[in-house]
Each structure stands twice: as C-alpha cells, then as structure tokens.
Amino acid sequence: MKELNTDLFDPRTTLMEPDFSRAVTPLADADGDDFAFAFNDSNFSDRQLRIEIMGDTPESRPDSEACTSIADWALHRKRRREDIKKENILDLAECPEEQILNDNQPDMDDCEGCENQDEEPVAMVEESPSGDEAANSNDSDWGMDCSTVVRVKTLHISSPILAAKSPFFYKLFSNGMRESEQRHVTLRISASEEAALMELLNFMYSNTLSTTTAPALLDVLMAADKFEVASCMRYCSRLLRNMPMTPESALLYLELPSSVLMAEAVQALTDAAKQYLAVRYKDISKFFEEVMALPLAGIEAIISSDELQVASEDAVYDFVLKWSRTHYPKLEERREILGARLARYIRFPYMTCRKLKKVLTCNDFDHEAASKLVLESLFFKAEAPHRQRILAAEESATLNRRFVERAYKYRPVKVVEFDLPRQQCVVYLDLKREECANLFPSGRVYSQAFHLGGQGFFLSAHCNMDQQSSFHCFGLFLGMQEKGSVSFAVDYEFAARSKPTEEFISKYKGNYTFTGGKAVGYRNLFAIPWTSFTAEDSPFFINGVLHLRAELTIKH
Template sequence: MKELKSDGDFGFAFNDSNFSDRILRIEITTIPFHTRIHSDPCSTISDSDTHRKRRREDAIINHNVVVEQIMNENETDIDDCVPCENQDEEIDAMVEETTSVMRVRTLHISSPILAAKSPFFYKLFSNGMRESQERHVTLTINSSEEAALMELLNFMYSNTLPNTSPPALLDVLMAADKFEVASCMRYCSRLLRNMPMTPDSALLYLHLPSSVLMADAVQPLTDAAKQYLASRYKDITKFQEEVMGLPLAGVEAILSSDDLQVPSEDAVYDFVLKWVRTQYPKVEERREVLGTRLARLIRFPYMTCRKLKKVLTCNDFEHEGASKLVLEALFFKAEAPHRQRILASESASLNRIFVERSYKYRPIKVVEFELPRQQCVVYLDLKWEECTNLFPSGRVYSQAFHLGGQGFFLSAHCNMDQQSSVHCFGLFLGMQERGSVSFAVDYEFAARSRPMEEFVSKYKGNYIFTGGKAVGYRNLFAIPWTSFMAEDSLYFINGILHLRAELTIKH
C-alpha cells in the first residue's frame, strides 16, 4: 500500500484529547528485546523472503510488535489480531507468554493522522473488524523500544525529531520499519547519511535487519555506506591487515567497486581466497560463502588464463560452479572487442562481472601457438583517456603473458623523441625478472589505423632477452604526441587505440 501524503505539522495535536478519537494504550514489558543490529544478515538474496517471514513470526516473541484491539482487557481472543506487514499476510494470533508489564502509558491519538502516515495503522483502523471501531488500542512493546516509539509517534504528527544523535536515529529507524512509517525512515536515513561516516558506522548501516536494508527509504544510506568503504579501502594492499578483519558485508562493498587500485583481477581473486580462508576455517562454509556471495564479485573475464586454470583445481569452490565461471570468462575473452564492450554495458546494471576495473596492469588478449614455432600474438587496447593521462612522461603496463616458459609484458610510454625533441608515443616489450635464462625473440608491433581499420605493421625487430630487459620503439607512429592525440588521429577508433605485438622464439 502506498503511503498517504500528509506533510502538515500537527504537532499541536499530539496527545491532545481535543484532537483525538482514540486512546493508545502502550504496555511496557520485560520481554527480551532482540531488534538491534543483526550480526548475520541473510546468507543469500534468495533467503531474504524466508528471513523476513521469520522476522514477522519473531515479531511477537522476540521483537515485541504485539498488537491487539482490546474488547476485554482480561481476555485474549485468537481472532483479535490484525495485519501488520503485507496486505495479504496476517500476523499470527496473540502468543500467550508469561510477561511482566512494567508500566502502562496512555496517549490520545488521531487515527486519521496515524493512518495517513503508516499503512500499519491504516490497516489497524480500517480492517473491517468489529474491534477496529473500539476506542482503545493496545501496543505491547519492550522497555528498550519505548523512547523510539514515542519519538516515532511524535514524528507522525510533527514531521521532525528532537533527538538526532546517531544511536537515537537508528532506534527510531528500526521502529519506523516495524510500524511502516516510510517518511520517518527517509528522514532518519537522510540525517544519518549527512553525518560524518566512519568504518564502524558504515558497517553498522550494512548490518541492519534485512527488512530495513531492503526498504527503498534506506537505500541511499546503505549505498553511501558501501561507497564510503569502497573509497576508503580501494587500495586493499595498503590496508591489507584492516581489510582482512572486515566482515562479509564490508568486503562485498569493497569488491563491488570499479575503482579498486589493484594490479589485476588476479590480485582480487587471491585476496578473496585469503580472506575467506581466514574467516571461514571449514571448507564447507567457504564454498557456501564463495558460491552465494563473493564469487559473483570477482570479475573472472579479466583474470589471466593461468589463474583461471587454478580456479578449476581450487578446492574452495564447488567444481560445477567453478567450471561455469571459467567457461564464461573464456567465452568473453574469445569475443571480438566490440562484443566485449556490448557485454560490459549490458552487465553494468547487474553484477558487473564484464565491467573492467582500473587495473594497474592493463588486461590483454593472447593467442598462443606451439607449432610450427613457439609464438604468441598479444592484443592491447588503450582508451583515449588512458593515453591522455600518460603525458608528459607516464607509462602503462600490460598484464604478464608467457612464451617459452618466460613471462613478458608490454608497456606504453609518453616520452621524448631523442632526434626531434618532441613528445611521442612509444611501445616496449619487456621480459620479467626470472633467473639468467636468455633466448632470441623476433617481434613485431602493429596498430589498427583508419580508414581501413586494419592492423598495420609499425616496427619489426629481434632481441636476445635476459631477465629484466626491455626493447621497443620510442616513436612508434613517427609523429609528435599532439598529432597522435588529435581529434583526427588515424589511430583512435571510437576512442580506442588497438595495439598488437607478435612474438616468435628463434631457434
């Protein structure tokens, strides 16, 4: 049911018999109160409905949302209960418990005002039952809820809260969720969102009960909490010890970000395994958490093929699930670049598995051959913005690739041409540091060029590599940097520079 609009200030009518048509009787009991922050949210999204249903059932015993219409204060009729959640669901009848009523508070209330603010009260006052016409209405709550409920009722008249400290706002937010006062939930959420956030407060907001987390009114607050954690811990290597101690909700917020400062997606995968092994010693628990929560946040299509092979043999994953993830990643890698961009845009609003992060080492596509000679072809795409950021002396590195058992990488530079003394674009091929092995390699650099948009060879050479050595060409296109980056540049096609390196081991 949509919330009825009623934004007027009726604070003057609060608890005033002259402007009231009902008596609200609030029984303050000592029933154990468990509504505060849940430390273990639903394990999966699919569990949320079950969890919410369980919360409704627990509302009577644990959460103390015991609502009744009183015809006879000495009798409890199982038919006297009224709905307090969805329209098509009714809360179970009064649960007979041995409770201790500490005290009773009575308030004069206006049913139209409360009904206008809350579907809960709207249904309570208009359910068509004989009891709904009674003048007295009773709520049974725990003493821990008393202050929050009184502030909530006051808000429903005045649209404001006198106590805006974070703990008080959280308590009122919980009460507003229970009694379906969306305007108050938005109000509390907005105030909390505008306060300085800390790691503890952000995690607290992400661990609210599932019904609160899923409320539209609270989404801006939880989104802000996720954004705060993602921004604070975007360099997970810098805060590794702190991040390793974060709970699951915090790690999920960080891994959801496109702006992680990581060398590659391989590093994200390694971090996830390290964290889950630390937090969940039992392999069954790790498989559950990975399968339902964390695996969808690892962007497998941007992992190297070498690391993907390790996923298939990793005991922390269910084999069937791991195989599906790796197969999906390999199919993505095999797609043409324009198809990859389409898939990335389509997944941007879903799980973002095909969306590329801002990696320190740029992802590449590699095609390997063993016969007739050991050879590999490497494709590296750079965005126009990435090239712009290279000026005047920057460089960007590719992910590692392997040939003949040795690791190589490409690096693109903005450097000074030694002959013309102007800035220009350079491309280099380097061999990773690994022992003293050396061997000769033929290599060729090429780039797509307009108008044909075919790869055109730009430089050929050969080199005897040893660990840590690099070779290349300082001015790959034989033009100044300004011409290379100009709007009419021949080498940017839809804002992408397409580079290719072909390596062949000489025997």
C-alpha cells in the same frame, strides 16, 4: 436543531478492504504537512492511545542514551535478541498447554525467518465492557509473557494522521469496530522502546525528529519498521547517511536489510555504506590485515566495486581465496560461500589464462561451476574488442558486472599462442583515449604479463620526449620480467590499425636479445607529436580505443 443523519455511520455497514496503494501514501513525502500542533491535543484528536510499558531486564535495556557509539548499539541489540529468545523459551516451558493454544502461538517453523526481529507489536482496540464482561476482563494480560507493566502513558491521537502514515495503524483503526464509542487503543511495548516510539509518534505529526545521535536514530528506525512507517525509516536513513561513517557503522548498515521488514526503505543507507567501504578499501594492499578481518558483507561491498585498485583480476581471485579459507575452514561451507556469494564479483574474463587454468583445478570451487566460469571467460577473450565493449556496456546496467573492466594497475591483454612451426605469440593491447591522455607528460602504463618459451614478458606504453624534435610523443616498449643473467632472443613486431575492419599495419620490427630484465621499443611509435596522437580526430583511435599488437617469436 437539525437531526444528524446517522445512516452514514451505521456500524452494520460492510467494511471494504483497504487500498494501501492510495490510502497510506506517506504524508512525510509531501512538503508542508506539519501537524505538530495537534500532537497529544484532545481538540484535534478522535482517540486515546494507551501505551503499556513493560519492564526490561538490566542486561537487555539498550537505552540509546547509554549507547555512545554504533558498536554499543549493536552489542545491546544483540543481547536484547538473545534475551527475547530466552524469555520465549521460558514462556513455552512454564505456561500450560491450553494457554499456549489460546494465545495462538506460531509454529516453530514459521519463526525461522524472524530471528533478527524483536517481538511483534501488541495492539488492541479496547471495547467498553459491561456487566460480567467487565468483571472477567483480562485484557491487561493479553499476549503477555512473564513481564509486568511498570507504567502507562496515555496520549490523544488522530487516527487519520496515523493511518495515513502507517499500514499498521490503518488496519488497526479499520478493524470492523462495532460501536462508535470504541475510542481507546492500547499498545504494549518494552521499556527500551519507549523513547523511540515517542519520537516516532511525534514524527508522524511533525515530519521531524529531535534526536541527533546515530544510536538513537537507529532505535527510531527499528520502531518505524515495526509499526510500518516507511517515511520515518527513510528520514532516519537520510540523517544517518549525512553523519560520518566508520567501518563499524557501515557494516551495521549493511545488515539492516536482513533485520527489518521494509528493506527498501533503508536501501539508500545500505548503498551508501557499500560505497564507503569500497572507497576506504579500494587499495586492499594498504589495509590487508584490516580487510582480512571483515565479514562477508564487507568483502562483497569491496570486491564488487569497479574502482578497486589492484594489479590485476588475478590478485582479486587470490585475495578472495585467501579470505574464504581463513573465515570458512570447512570445505563444504567454503564452496557454498564462493559459489553462491563471492564468485559473482570476480571478473573471471579479465584473469590471465594461466590463472584460469588454476581455477579449473582449484578444489575450493565446485568443478562444474568452475568449468562454466572458465569457459565463459575464454569465449569473452576470443571476442573482437568492439564485441567485448558491447557486452560490458550491456552489463553496466545490471548487478552482474563480470564483463566490466576495473582500473587495473596492469592492463589486460589478449594472447594467442602457437607452438608450430616455432614458438610464437601474438599479444593484443587496447588502450582507451583517456588512459593515453592521462600519461602526459611522463607517465607510463604496463600490461599484464604474458609468457613465451617459459619466460615472462610485458608491454609498456609511455609518454616520452622526442630526443630530436623536443616534443612529447607516444612510445611502446617490450620488456622481460626476469632479471639477472638470463639471456633470451626474440623476433618482435609492433603494429596498430586505424579501422576495425582493416588489418594491423606494421610500425617497427626487429630482433633483440634480452639480458638482465632490459626492454626494447620505440620512443615515438607513430612518428607524430603527442597533441596529434591524442586529438579527437586521431586516426589511431577507433571509437576512442587504441589497438596495438605485439608479435613475438623465439629466435633460434
């Protein structure tokens, strides 16, 4: 018989540090890697895994089978965290000081970031004890608290398969073993984790899960995070994304990044939860009371959306202020939340100047921060339209979207006001080609309100039927907000331009006395049919944007 060359297996050989970028590439990410036939089969295994299952208190036993909903799962998990904290406090109080030192208890300061984590997995490589070592062995009590082992499971495992899926197992199996016969590994878990761990181990062989409920998948996801199996976390996330969401489940998914160590593995699920909330509550006015009750993470998901259907950005600002005052009655806390979390999602550049003045005097915001936000907004408003579009495009690729315009019910306008020689304002309104096209055959779009002489006005663009020629055309009107017996006389002028470098060309001008909230304007502003106005080669659209100007002066 040929002699085996044992030099290759010399235990005295220096172990190199593992290269995780190469060694732990998840097998689940590759097609066709199915080793289900080898699971718990001694013929395809090189080690034994001993799973010691610790008893749970009845209150902290969140078996996923008993959780019929996401809300149940979240409630059980919260209780479990609280029970773990209580047990740790009891352990510190009842155990002698030297035992605490021997067990390498972490400093309390080091645990601040671990509040949302369950206990760390306890794992050890069991050596073959001999002589007095066997008699004095206390491995069964290593890392133990006051709980006891209620049962033990032993599985045959393949270390290459587990190590390829998990940095945790890679480090465990390459931990400088001294004797080749050390083939027993022990894991110690709580009874509530047993089902999830068995699913996780099966997944590491087969790349599939047998569980189909959301609570059970969340249990597996948390176990996968604990044992660093990112491929299983992504698999669970994908299954959860394909299930119908509810506001409760979406809010729970938003909390996952702060509850797990490998947050990037659940990012797709978190993004889906944000999108669900943004779509469900895009019209805040329809679900006002429900939205007011949402936590901070839910509010961030909603107001960060570009598709939020609101009258104007002023309405977003008012809502955020109302919500923050309800949930954070203490001024210091409210300022912190607004400044550090919520202010970034308010598109201040699209707020009216009147509302921006109120921001400067609002006590809920830090004065220095408010001044910076308002100044930035005014500079943006002063930019030429093409520069505004460039700034918005640059921010579209970033998380900061303060220059990106939402789908407002009332279109933002730029207003330049003069007091001398008489009260006058110039109002600029930009409409995109697709916005104008959507007006056909009888739609209309309104601008934000602007003020002159203490009275509120607005512009409205219409798709009208020309009364003489019987074809559709583009119309523009000036209206006054106030209704009743108010009488107000103005001189007005409507203008447009066909090139950014040219002056606005006057289309119509005149004078009008407003009474009872009436409006003045022209049904066919450009004296052309609608098809010519909205054509791709229309001279009135500059880079797909129609530039309009309304100049108003109080008539004395």
